Amino acid sequence: MNIVVCVKHVPDAQSDRGFNEDNTTDREGVDGLLSELDEYAVEQALQIVEAGEGEVTVLTIGPAAAAEAVKKSLQMGADKGVHICDDAIAGSDALATSLVLAEAIKKIGTPDIVLTGMASTDGTMGVVPAMLAERLGLPQVTYASELSVDGGVATMRRDGDTASETIQASLPALISVTDQINEPRYPSFKGIMAAKKKPVEEWTLADLGVDAGQVGLANAATAVVATTKRPPREQGTIVTDEGDGGTKLAEFLTTNKFV
Amino acid sequence: MAEVLVLIDHANGEVKKPAAEMLTIARRLGEPSAVFIGPGAETAKDLLARYGADKIYAVSDPAALEHLVAPQAEVLAQLVAEKQPAAVLIPSNAAGKEIGARLAVKTESGLLTDVVDVQAGPVTTQSVFAGSYSVEAKVSKGTPIICVKPNSAAPEQANGAGSFEELSVSFSDSAKASKITASEPKKASGRPELTEAAIVVSGGRGTGGDFSPVEAFADSLGAAVGASRAAVDAGWYPHSSQVGQTGKQVSPQLYVAAGISGAIQHRAGMQTSKTIVAINKDEEAPIFELVDFGVVGDLFTVLPQATETVKGK
Structure with missing residues (x-):
């Protein structure tokens, strides 16, 4: 069972995230890390391979610093990494991102499973998995909160707003997992040492045969017109409960016409 | 004026509140056409017209909802090719965003999700980085595909013609590759839905x-x-x-x-x-x-x- 896990290096949500002058996400001024939601995908890939055999390849797109996301995944136990790094990619939208990922997956050799997290923690759109399934012509098995892979068939539970669905597809398939599916492991000391010897390939757009005119900020199918920092919320009235806290709360709601 | 396709959010035929909000938004961009996939379109017809739907495209083939999102993207792709709409509005929930994602690839169009306001242009507003920034964006290629969050507009009634058209769509094998084999409805709490509640x-x-x-x-x-x-x-x-x-x-x-x-x-x-x-x-x-x-x-x-x-x- 060979698995490719797509991961993203993102600005730390705990830090003061913001934008560059061209309205692209500031990826330099803040600390970056492996998107938390991708850890669940790496963990799931490791569990599947550990239950049988096979290899886990971690794939990322991003500037030089994105190598950290690959490194963390290798430390967790993935076997090898591929890092697509090309200045022309900067500012790409989800369409271009999915195009580059799809071409990289084809070059790696379409695996039994392409695994992703449910969304990145910076863009948070959650659309790249479905785009990848569409581009690669793979069955889409997304938002898995439970997953079993058996006899070449993936079965998963998807919790929607109105129903919990069971979804089945034959491999090869594209699978995305939620943060409900497992408990990602921490890299062990042994894992950290072993990761140093694991192979990481660096590819450019030319290696993938993707034209620079198909990616990047200038060629994106969406454009950010303006970004505005919201003024911080002003703290309102805080009362300490002295036996009448509930009454005061109800009064506030009445005054503001919620009751 | 060009048509604006609105994918109607419903649960087993019961139209959800965001549908009326999205039809209201669609009127800012063109003539709203409701796209109703699944059972119950005939029943929903009057309500959709009341919120401004001039046309209602219905797909009742059960295969559309027996497989995960891909068939619904094929319905919309067919309509985009035939009607050349000014925009496509889709509910910004997990399934809606994935339908938009596949439609964006099929039609080589820009996709905007988690949108909280849409004005003529269309120019959208999104709230990003944990709500610390507000972002205005537009689609610069293809047909604007916009996933709209609940509570993005106050529904306003308007008399749409509500002309009804049953569509026949043949789904590709790859759209039927991911099968929904069981569905367990969530227990009704009797409370409003979380994302729609006031x-x-x-x-x-x-x-x-x-x-x-x-x-x-x-x-x-x-x-x-x-x-x-x-x-x-x-x-x-x-x-x-x-x-x-x-x-x-x-x-x-x-x-x-x-x-x-x-x-x-x-x-x-x-x-x-x-x-x-x-x-x-x-x-x-x-x-x-x-x-x-x-x-x-x-x-x-x-x-x-x-x-x-x-x-x-």
Whole structure:
């Protein structure tokens, strides 16, 4: 069972995230890390391979610093990494991102499973998995909160707003997992040492045969017109409960016409 | 004026509240055409026309909903090719965003998700980085595909012609590759849906697992009930009720946080609420930085008292 896990290096949500002058996400001024939601995908890939055999390849797109996301995944136990790094990619939208990922997956050799997290923690759109399934012509098995892979068939539970669905597809398939599916492991000391010897390939757009005119900020199918920092919320009235806290709360709601 | 396709959100034929909001938004961009996939289009027809749908395209082939999202993207792709719409509006939930994603690839069009406002252009507004930034964006290639969040507009009635057309769509084999083999409906709580509710009352670690005062207060206000990640991880409340970065992002008129400290993970899901109220024992809890009104106290005494007072009004 060979698995490719797509991961993203993102600005730390705990830090003061913001934008560059061209309205692209500031990826330099803040600390970056492996998107938390991708850890669940790496963990799931490791569990599947550990239950049988096979290899886990971690794939990322991003500037030089994105190598950290690959490194963390290798430390967790993935076997090898591929890092697509090309200045022309900067500012790409989800369409271009999915195009580059799809071409990289084809070059790696379409695996039994392409695994992703449910969304990145910076863009948070959650659309790249479905785009990848569409581009690669793979069955889409997304938002898995439970997953079993058996006899070449993936079965998963998807919790929607109105129903919990069971979804089945034959491999090869594209699978995305939620943060409900497992408990990602921490890299062990042994894992950290072993990761140093694991192979990481660096590819450019030319290696993938993707034209620079198909990616990047200038060629994106969406454009950010303006970004505005919201003024911080002003703290309102805080009362300490002295036996009448509930009454005061109800009064506030009445005054503001919620009751 | 060009058509604007609106994918109607419904559960087994029952039209959901955001559909009327999205038809209202569609009128700013062109002539609304409702796209109704699944059973119940005939019944929904009048309601859709009442909110301005000039045309209703219905797909009743059960195969459309027996497979995960891909067939619905094929329906929309066929309509985009035939009708050349000014825009396609899709509900911004998990399935809707994935339908938009596949449609964007098929039609080589720009996709905007989690949109909270759409104006002529179309120019969209999104709230990003845990609600700390507001972003205006537009689509620069293809047909604008816009996923709109609930509560993005006040529904306004308008008399649409509501002309009805049953579409026949043949689905590709690859669209049928991912089969929905079972569906277990969520237990009805009788409360409004979390992302659509005007008022949300959420409980966190401070409930210690007892959500009864949170639920009672919610019911006195006709509110939806939410939960923090800590409460969900502890198994106290279902994940479908989680408010936060990896759960639901809500933006109600009133958000009440009870026993929730207000970590960034939670703030990302509720920071854009119009009015925020918190009850917490810890006066240092970061949630108090956001509130319009806060009570430092025990939710187990404050909430029942507030519930009784509200009920007495």
